[in-house]
Amino acid sequence: MLVKTVLVALLLLQNAKAEENSTSIIGWHYEHVEAPFVASIWLLLAGVAKILFHVNKKFGDAVPDSALLIVVGLGLGLFLKAITVSDQVFYMDSKVFFLYLLPPIIFDAGYFMPNRLLFENFGSVMMFAVIGTIWNTITIGGTLALLSSTTSLFTVNISMIEAFLFSSLISAVDPVAVITVFEEIHVNEFLFINVFGEALFNDGIAAVLFQIFNKMAIIGADNLKPVNYVVFSGSFFAVALGGAFIGVLFALFCAILTRYTQRVKIIGPVFVFVLPYLAYLVAEMTGFSAILAICCCGIVMKQYIKCNITHEAASSIKYFVKMLAQSSEIVVFMFLGLSAISSQSQWDYGFIAVSLAACLIYRTLGVIIQCAILNRYRAKKFTFEDQFVMSYGGLRGAIAFGLLSSIPSTVDPEKRAIFTSTTITVICFTVFLQGATIKPLLHLLKVEKQKEHTATMVENVYNKYFDFAMAGIEEIAGQKGSHSIRDWFERMNAQYLKPYLTKQREAKVFDASQIIRAYQKITLHEAMEVISIQTDDKKSKRVRSLTVGAHSSQKRERNDLDNFLTSEENVEKLYSMFSTLLDRKLSEYMSAQNKMPHSLTGDENDDIKDDYLASLNNHQNPLKKIKSKKNLEQSEV
DSSP, X not given: OHHHHHHHHHHHHHHHTTTSOTTOSSSOOXXXXXXXXXXXXXXXXXXXXXXXXXXXXXXXXXXXXXXXXXXHHHHHHHHHHHTTOOGGGGOOOHHHIIIIIHHHHHHHHHHTOOHHHHHHTHHHHHIIIIIHHHHHXXXXXXXXXXXXXXXXXXXXXXXXXXXXXXXXXXXXXXXXXXXXXXXXXXXXXXXHHHXXXXXXXXXXXXXXXXXXXXXXXXXXXXXXXXXXXXXXXXXXXXXXXXXXXXXXXXXXXXXXXXXXXXXXXXXXXXXXXXXXXXXXXXXXXXXXXXXXXXXXHHHHHHHHHTTTSOHHHHHHHHHHXXXXXXXXXXXXXXXXXXXXXXXXXXXXXXXXXXXXXXXXXXXXXXXXXXXXXXXXXXXXXXXXXXXXHHHHTOOOOHHHHHHHTTOOTTSOHHHHHHHXXXXXXXXXXXXXXXXXXXXXXXXXXTOOBOOOOOOOHHHHHHHHHHHHHHHHHHHHHTOOOHHHHHHHHHHHIIIIXXXXXXXXXXOOOOOOHHHHHHHHHHHHHHHHHHHHHHSOHHHHHHHXXXXXXXXXXXXXXXXXXXXXXXXXXXXXXXXXXXXXXHHHHHHHHHHHHHHSOTTTSTTTTOSSOSSHHHHHHHSOOHHHHHHHHHHHXXXXX
């Protein structure tokens, strides 16, 4: 509130200085810094608000950040309304949203996508994203158009094209809002990737559908011919696939450029940010799907650029990408709160109720039908709990609100106002009600959670062995499954792509013989110490007395060792002894690792992981961490 008061005072001071002598050097030059000044104030207010949200941990965990930001926007809007600020402040320019705010949000979601998990569930993700989005668009739009033409439930008459235009934007699910909730819940990776992948690619498909119906609205229903519908149907696939192709092309180009940045390492991160944004702009400029372009660019480029840049640069990129995405989300949700109290919004309660009910009902039906089809062909089935989470997790957010600003001027202003109020209502309902209640519902349903476990080296080797074995079985059986396709891509990637897209590091000759000899000496020395402690006094005295004669003692020791190893009981004791030594060494190593400072232990405790799946393991319950630490200390004692 203090910042708001200062801002108003500065505006009044500007009017007071309007007639000041123009020859004065020291003066009021607000127009010169208006855009960056307003943007800085926005980010400052939002940052302070997010800090205040989490002062009370229970309150911050119970309500999603996006919901609280909408409340801040509402409060700011009421304040600006009270001081009679121009209505232009309450609206977001579509150009600003699509060119500056949307790219960081989508790039963040694509860059932190767990690639292997995505391609293992690629079929189900694409079915939910493509078929599911088309299903929601057709059913919601058809319901609105049917009720508008047959009943007087709405205050205005909505045409078929206008209904589909609105249904395409309201079908867009916000991936960041979904991730924010799922990171706190720690859902299992199978459910996570299907919901998150569907939300991410759903945005691209919804945007393509919106472009098609937007073009139809501009042409007009009376001017459309049958050939136009054929062209629009074909353009759906062309726009989507063209955008994905542009993204992959720029990702490969980025990998090639970062490969040659050894002497100028500071330039590497510049390419990582500039080229995905150029992919977005090129796709937007040529009419292809810009969302799919920057999304695919982020997914493809990550595995190559991590080999070409330093660890410090990769860490900086992670933080900067997160910062840009969070800042964009903050601005969008606060603008959404501002728009909720705009004087030009028209509240058609019948249209709002039908739209909200249609969104909930048709998404649930779509998930049930698609899961029933997928369960017939999948080894891993979608359970009732999984289907409930997928139906309930369709949160609307920044994407739907941004598409709203692109509705063409050919649509009646009254209908635009109704679409605005309805979109805001649906977003607030999903963010406030569904976002706040999904966590207790998941606890109630006992949905399987993500296992808090870090794979060991042995497990990684076994998983790789299992991948090769399954690929071989599929090859012998003559069936092309996911394992053989992945094996083919990995071989092709290692043989043809990585040699040209990543830096080739020279293999260093490493002589491990010294380490092996030192380890053998230490092991034998400790083994002899344990044996000397466990043997009785008489035998130890006899052995020591025999050491007087060097030659005879060595011969008798060899005989004693042979006799010792012939006993199965002694061999078991020796095995137990070595096992105890190994456990002790591992315990000492883990204890030393825990005591090392963060700067020496790498990014193990980094709050931003390489992908969203690793972040689920990072957001553990602090109580569990304390308990695990106590158990380790007790085991050492």
